[in-house]
Amino acid sequence: MLTGKNIILGVCGGIAAYKTPHLVRLFKKAGANVQVLATASALEFVSELSLATVSRRPVLRDLFELEGPGDDDKTMHITLGEWADAFVIAPATANTIARLCAGLCDDMLSVCFITLRPDKPVLIAPAMDGHMYGSPSVRRNLAALAAQGCRLLEPASGELASGQCGLGRMPEPEAIVEAVGEMLRPAPASPLNGLNVVVTAGPTREKIDGVRFLSNYSSGKMGFAVAREAARRGAVVRLVTGPVSLVTPAGVERIDVESAAEMLEAASRFFGTCDLFIGAAAVADYRPEAPVQGKIKKDDAEMELRLVRNPDILGEFSAGRRPGQISVGFALETGGGIGYAREKLERKRLDLVAFNVYDGVSTGFEVDTNALTLIDRDGNVTELPVMPKDALAGQLLDSIEQLLPSR
Ligand SMILES: Cc1cc2nc3c(=O)[nH]c(=O)nc-3n(C[C@H](O)[C@H](O)[C@H](O)COP(=O)(O)O)c2cc1C
Structure with a gap:
């Protein structure tokens, strides 16, 4: 470069x-x-x-x-x-x-x-x-x-x-x-140029008490790669991210949050104005029902943690969106086929879902590479083999560009 x-x-x-x-x-x-x-x-x-x-x-x-x-x-x-x-x-x-x-x-x-x-x-x-x-x-x-x-x-x-x-x-x-x-890096001429794009990335942390939380292994690398590539294509990008240790991509507005509730609150500020919403964050599905203020003290008894459902950020965006707004989600599994991803596409009324498998070696959380299966609203399936997340972000955005309403 x-x-x-x-x-x-x-x-x-x-x-x-x-x-x-x-x-x-x-x-x-x-x-x-x-x-x-x-x-x-x-x-x-x-x-x-x-x-x-x-x-x-x-x-x-x-x-x-x-x-x-x-x-x-x-x-x-x-x-x-x-x-x-x-x-x-x-x-x-x-x-x-x-x-x-x-x-x-x-x-x-x-x-x-x-x-x-x-x-x-x-x-x-x-x-x-x-x-x-x-x-x-x-x-x-x-x-x-x-x-x-x-x-x-x-x-x-x-x-x-x-x-x-x-x-x-x-x-x-x-x-x-x-x-x-x-x-x-010269930006390709892209239909994303000038569009408002919101990307969520990283894990969320759901408080158990003052010093403990529930979370997952998401590093935010995939979401950050997508945000970086969208900005390079000229989009106005807001990146709402959970706790990660990554450098903010050039030209991207970053909003740091911790919990799913905070992520919803930050992302929903752009629901009305964004042209494209990409939910790449690994949002915790559940949170402790009643987080404790200080540190929970250890005793000899067993402990039960009651969890309640977290808000569905992507689902809420999709449900309330106006015609022309594009909604893209990620579906991560530890194995199996694309049935779950198809179901997610339907249930959340997405335009495209990117299915990936967490194998702990070259795909999924933490690593610098990934492989995606893209399924769009018309049922088209595109297999993207293992490659660096930056390269995948480019191919994902190529596919999303095909779904944008003509301007
Ligand atoms: C040991 C030492 C370390 C310093 N480290 C920093 C620093 O990391 N960042 C900073 O903004 N100023 C730091 N300063 C203050 C700057 O050196 C000082 O403001 C200086 O006028 C900067 O000049 P410049 O901006 O023309 O380079 C440090 C000063 C000393 C004595």
Whole structure:
């Protein structure tokens, strides 16, 4: 995806800057040309020599540098903005985020951000202490940058340099390279372009008490792949997801929920406006009838857990939808034929059902591959053999495109 692409990598003064030589190496390995622009603070955290060596170009920092890639007849801060196919800022500090938001222009990174051609994608990977990330000013600045078209790569959760544990880590370089590849992958002309699509993904958690829950092995990978592919085809995608540890696909609006009831509440906000609803979440069918507030104490007696039915999110969408809205579901079994999937198609009045078997090795939950049997409302059956979930998402959306009402 990145062969011959010109990438500006803006590196800021956060602790995660130590990961950027590896990030540059991955970009180079993927075939890209990389020009590093470092802030003065960045070079307190990572050596200029390392970045220059792995990128095979001098690191630019000073606004008044004279040599760099691009058209020799123009000054560098302009030529760089023209040369780039994408601008990646990783790690993006709270400080630089604020400066970009304000339109400041006093180092190479901030000037190039402004001179970048408007059709060139920008990816910002914020990385900072969890409290900083949650602060109203950082939230506000990030929202403003997103509103002007920058894509944000959500930080990962985990151990932070501050000693805290939580949200704020820069995503691993592999995830950043993948996101840039996605941004630059040419979108096929698709009937999904401009449509409103809602995808549900991941498991739900149904509380037993304050520390325990019922759930399943769903990783969310299939749903995220579908959301990513729909966004690539130009759809406006809302991804309502249960608890998963996956990077939000570029250009997708993500809504995190925990229980089936919360998933219904979040998804139903879009029932009226969406053109296509894809239920890929593994929603728990049942929940404990009366979750306990604190932790249930152990004693010698046996314990019974009474379960009640959860709402049927896809069923509710299908039942209330207006003509032209398309409803797609997944049916997962641990074996057997497609009878159950056909029954689900009928019962929930779906336009298409994707049947998959959980074999714990190459299909179903958790793994990166899957195999699907697609059954549509006209009874057509399409067998998709084992392949990466990203590729399957493409084939699934190809089939869904055939069912869309002509516009
Ligand atoms: C040890 C240390 C670690 C830091 N880590 C971060 C960080 O991860 N994220 C962040 O936004 N700021 C961090 N800062 C603060 C920035 O370095 C500071 O705001 C600086 O002005 C950023 O400059 P820049 O945005 O021009 O690179 C850290 C500071 C120190 C001293």
